Amino acid sequence: MLAAQSLELRKDILSLIKRANGGHTGGCLSSIDILVGLYFHALRIDPAMPRDPGRDRFVMSKGHSAEGLYCVLAKAGFFPALVLEQYGRFDSTLYGHPTMNVPGVEMPTGALGHGLAVGVGMALAAKRDGASYRTFVLMGDGEQAEGSVWEAAMAGSHYGLDNLVGIVDYNGLQISGKVDDVMRLSPLGDRWAAFGWKVVQIDGNDMGQVIGALDSVPAKAGSPTLILARTIKGKGVSFIENQVAWHHKVPTDEQYAQAMRELDTAIASAREARV
Amino acid sequence: MEKREMRAVYAQTLIELAKTNEDIVILDADLMHANGAFAFAKAYPERSFNVGVAEANMVGVAAGLSSVGKIPFASTFGSFAGRRDYDQFFISANYARLNVKLVGTDPGVTAKYNGGTHMPFEDLALMRAIPKLVILEPSDPVSLGKLIRKSASYYGCVYLRMQRSPASVLYPESEEFEFGRAKVLREGSDAVLFALGSVMVNESLAAAETLATEGIRAAVVDMVSLKPLDVETVVAQAGKTGRVVTCENGQASGGLSSAVAEAILESGVRAGFARIGVKDEFGEVGTVEYLMERYALRAQDIAAAVRSLA
Numbered sequence: 001m002l003a004a005q006s007l008e009l010r011k012d013i014l015s016l017i018k019r020a021n022g023g024h025t026g027g028c029l030s031s032i033d034i035l036v037g038l039y040f041h042a043l044r045i046d047p048a049m050p051r052d053p054g055r056d057r058f059v060m061s062k063g064h065s066a067e068g069l070y071c072v073l074a075k076a077g078f079f080p081a082l083v084l085e086q087y088g089r090f091d092s093t094l095y096g097h098p099t100m101n102v103p104g105v106e107m108p109t110g111a112l113g114h115g116l117a118v119g120v121g122m123a124l125a126a127k128r129d130g131a132s133y134r135t136f137v138l139m140g141d142g143e144q145a146e147g148s149v150w151e152a153a154m155a156g157s158h159y160g161l162d163n164l165v166g167i168v169d170y171n172g173l174q175i176s177g178k179v180d181d182v183m184r185l186s187p188l189g190d191r192w193a194a195f196g197w198k199v200v201q202i203d204g205n206d207m208g209q210v211i212g213a214l215d216s217v218p219a220k221a222g223s224p225t226l227i228l229a230r231t232i233k234g235k236g237v238s239f240i241e242n243q244v245a246w247h248h249k250v251p252t253d254e255q256y257a258q259a260m261r262e263l264d265t266a267i268a269s270a271r272e273a274r275v
Numbered sequence: 276m277e278k279r280e281m282r283a284v285y286a287q288t289l290i291e292l293a294k295t296n297e298d299i300v301i302l303d304a305d306l307m308h309a310n311g312a313f314a315f316a317k318a319y320p321e322r323s324f325n326v327g328v329a330e331a332n333m334v335g336v337a338a339g340l341s342s343v344g345k346i347p348f349a350s351t352f353g354s355f356a357g358r359r360d361y362d363q364f365f366i367s368a369n370y371a372r373l374n375v376k377l378v379g380t381d382p383g384v385t386a387k388y389n390g391g392t393h394m395p396f397e398d399l400a401l402m403r404a405i406p407k408l409v410i411l412e413p414s415d416p417v418s419l420g421k422l423i424r425k426s427a428s429y430y431g432c433v434y435l436r437m438q439r440s441p442a443s444v445l446y447p448e449s450e451e452f453e454f455g456r457a458k459v460l461r462e463g464s465d466a467v468l469f470a471l472g473s474v475m476v477n478e479s480l481a482a483a484e485t486l487a488t489e490g491i492r493a494a495v496v497d498m499v500s501l502k503p504l505d506v507e508t509v510v511a512q513a514g515k516t517g518r519v520v521t522c523e524n525g526q527a528s529g530g531l532s533s534a535v536a537e538a539i540l541e542s543g544v545r546a547g548f549a550r551i552g553v554k555d556e557f558g559e560v561g562t563v564e565y566l567m568e569r570y571a572l573r574a575q576d577i578a579a580a581v582r583s584l585a
């Protein structure tokens with residue numbers, strides 16, 4: 001029932017953003033299926049022991065999608081759902097970008113281009129210590145323009161970090177337009193492969209494929225894995241899908257009601273199909 | 276008081292300049308809509324380069340453009356302009372003696388809900404450590420427009436710290452501005468407030484108003500330029516009033532407070548001294564009003580600082 005779960009979480013995200021009157025709507029909706037696959041299936045974590053040394057690490061390098069991460073962390077039990085209501089208030093621990101004050105958050109992110117290098121360090125330490133935890137890093141496709149991503153990509157394969165998994169939320173859009181118009185990325189899969197990563201291409205909004213990819217890591221012994229997840233920015237709400245303007249935008253009352261209706265319909269059919 | 280959007284002034288001034296100066300080009304890193312550069316890109320698409328989310332690359336490219344005679348204005352959030360670009364700006368632009376204008380937007384608490392990653396408290400201190408760099412923080416739309424023009428005609432690197440939201444007009448259109456020239460906005464004999472940027476200049480004016488009702492006459496100086504610093508005005512005002520308060524929208528160390536303290540101490544003048552600014556803390560989230568209270572940047576905090584200097 002993970003597909004239904006991420007539809008529910010889409011509702012949580014929209015209500016959070018609506019209540020706070022601000023948020024990165026498009027990128028939260030494109031990446032939520034990946035987060036659900038991670039937190040409710042792949043990651044070996046215990047919300048009761050968020051600092052357990054043996055836990056799998058997850059770094060949300062695209063930290064602006066914090067609203068999605070917060071909703072998932074609450075649902076997973078890292079903190080009470082009630083805390084979500086504080087989002088966007090000045091006395092809240094939930095900032096517009098994740099901080100170390102939030103249980104379950106491994107690194108403060110939001111300045112793009114930081115996550116993968118940190119993931120390399122975490123994975124390297126596991127190799128050196130013979131620890132079995134794995135490290136997952138979720139990046140944006142616009143974020144791929146940061147040079148630091150590629151410095152880390154080089155290091156990941158150089159050190160043979162097959163305990164490291166990079167995931168790109170390949171939604172094709174950034175703030176100022178289509179990623180390939182702003183600063184061409186394609187052929188992104190070939191580029192990662194050329195940097196020594198085993199590339200797995202999936203539809204990142206298809207829960208079956210997300211889980212399949214996460215279950216298959218390391219895709220190649222001795223190499224880091226890069227899951228290139230094709231997604232739709234704003235996925236799940238018709239008028240938000242694939243719209244540049246919805247990178248950071250709040251639905252009106254009417255739009256909000258329509259979004260909830262669309263998601264409720266989708267939830268009903270997901271329940272019916274038992275996915 | 277009339278307010279005008281600072282980012283509109285930024286784009287409009289560059290569009291005007293570009294009409295007669297073919298060499299003006301702009302660069303941006305996926306934030307053109309936020310900081311206003313978008314309007315320039317519409318007017319001059321062939322002279323605008325949106326390099327994607329790659330700020331360090333943006334400044335390196337700007338340096339290259341400058342080395343063949345272009346006059347690049349490169350903009351991004353002040354947090355990234357300071358931290359992410361620093362090495363490229365330091366070496367490829369400044370050390371290379373080139374002509375790059377770097378614009379850092381959303382200074383200090385005006386980054387509001389974006390929190391610590393996006394809240395530039397450190398950019399002034401970082402930039403001040405770069406030799407020969409000109410550092411400006413215009414306090415109003417008129418001074419912003421004039422200083423962009425000055426920056427364009429000056430050969431050398433400039434860091435322009437720019438609020439993008441609307442700011443009150445403080446000067447008549449005819450007012451002229453120079454690098455290293457402060458503006459005394461209000462005379463006073465009992466204390467002097469040295470302020471930088473729209474937020475702090477306006478708070479200082481309000482503080483002086485409050486103090487006046489208590490019989491304390493506080494001068495207010497809009498510093499305009501952090502570097503070069505108007506040492507003459509700083510020393511003269513410190514000597515005349517004997518009580519100095521520096522007011523900046525960022526860390527109260529390494530930036531304005533340090534520059535003013537250095538100037539006063541070296542001059543031999545002795546004056547009481549207090550700092551308004553962030554005291555060794557990271558950014559948080561909230562409205563500008565809340566954050567100003569949180570970091571004690573408000574008029575009432577400034578007034579209290581003046582009173583504390585016997």
Ligand SMILES: Cc1ncc(C[n+]2csc(CCOP(=O)(O)OP(=O)(O)O)c2C)c(N)n1
Pocket residue numbers: 024026027028030062064110111112113139140141142143144169171173174175233247304305306328330355359
């Ligand atoms: C270093 C840095 N530069 C700029 C920004 C501002 N910013 C926030 S989101 C974003 C666009 C990111 O696009 P993408 O990675 O494609 O994210 P998504 O489409 O998943 O939302 C930018 C430029 C930032 N957060 N960090």
Ligand SMILES: [Mg+2]
Pocket residue numbers: 140141142169170171172173174
């Ligand atoms: Mg994207």
